[in-house]
Each structure stands twice: as C-alpha cells, then as structure tokens.
Amino acid sequence: MGAGSGSEELYDLGGDHPQFDTKLEALANAVEKHLSAEENLEFPGLRETMSPEDLMKLAGVLETAEATAPTRPHPATGESGTVNTLAGPPLALFDRARDRIRDWTRDNT
Known part of the structure; x- marks a missing residue:
C-alpha cells in the first residue's frame, strides 16, 4: 500500500x-x-x-525488504520509487526505535 x-x-x-x-x-x-x-x-x-532454491532466495529478499520498510505511513515521501528506496531504511530505523520506546514506556509506567 x-x-x-x-x-x-x-x-x-x-x-x-x-x-x-x-x-x-x-x-x-x-x-x-x-x-x-x-x-x-x-x-x-x-x-x-520456481525451484526450492529460488524460493529460499526470494524469501530472503522479502525478509530484507520487510526489515527495512517503515512501520507507519510517511506521506511526505510521496510516491517516487527512488525517494522511497532512499528514505525507507532510515525511516524504518526511526519507526522501530519509536515503537520500542512506546512499548517500553507502556510496559514500565
């Protein structure tokens, strides 16, 4: 999406x-x-x-994509594939850090 x-x-x-x-x-x-x-x-x-080997490679690619994808919408990035490719990994790190802080705060307050 x-x-x-x-x-x-x-x-x-x-x-x-x-x-x-x-x-x-x-x-x-x-x-x-x-x-x-x-x-x-x-x-x-x-x-x-697909061969089992190619399916395993595809699974690895999908896992990497999921790990580097943002966890929430970032409307300012627009629809450019280039911008999303460049902005996605840093935004994903930021989102995951924000999620962990939120979860820690919820569990420890």
Whole structure:
C-alpha cells in the first residue's frame, strides 16, 4: 500500500474521527482480500514455477525488504520509487526505535 493508502488515511484521520472505525474495517477487508489472493493464487503459482532454491532466495529478499520498510505511513515521501528506496531504511530505523520506546514506556509506567 503506497501513498494514498487506507493506512495513510487512517493515520491522517486519527482514532477519534467519526469515520475511523468504518475506514479501519474497510482497510481490514482489503488486507484480508489481498492476503487471500496471495495464499490462494500467487504463492501456489510461485511454488509451481520456481525451484526450492529460488524460493529460499526470494524469501530472503522479502525478509530484507520487510526489515527495512517503515512501520507507519510517511506521506511526505510521496510516491517516487527512488525517494522511497532512499528514505525507507532510515525511516524504518526511526519507526522501530519509536515503537520500542512506546512499548517500553507502556510496559514500565
């Protein structure tokens, strides 16, 4: 989900907005549909056409991408692939540090 995605819209609305719950439900449904398509269509197709070695390489690439992806929307980065490639890893580090501070504060106060 890129710029203009449901998660960005939710982030901009904030949890107190009257439409937040409706928009959250719509996003959850879209994510469920996406996951279902991956599990039922895309992944079986990959398993049929790729060798086990290539599947392991792909899994490594996906794990790296996930580890370097931001954990929240950053609308200021826009939709440029180049900007997102350059900004993604530093933003991901910042997001993960922020998440850990939030979790530590929640667990220790």
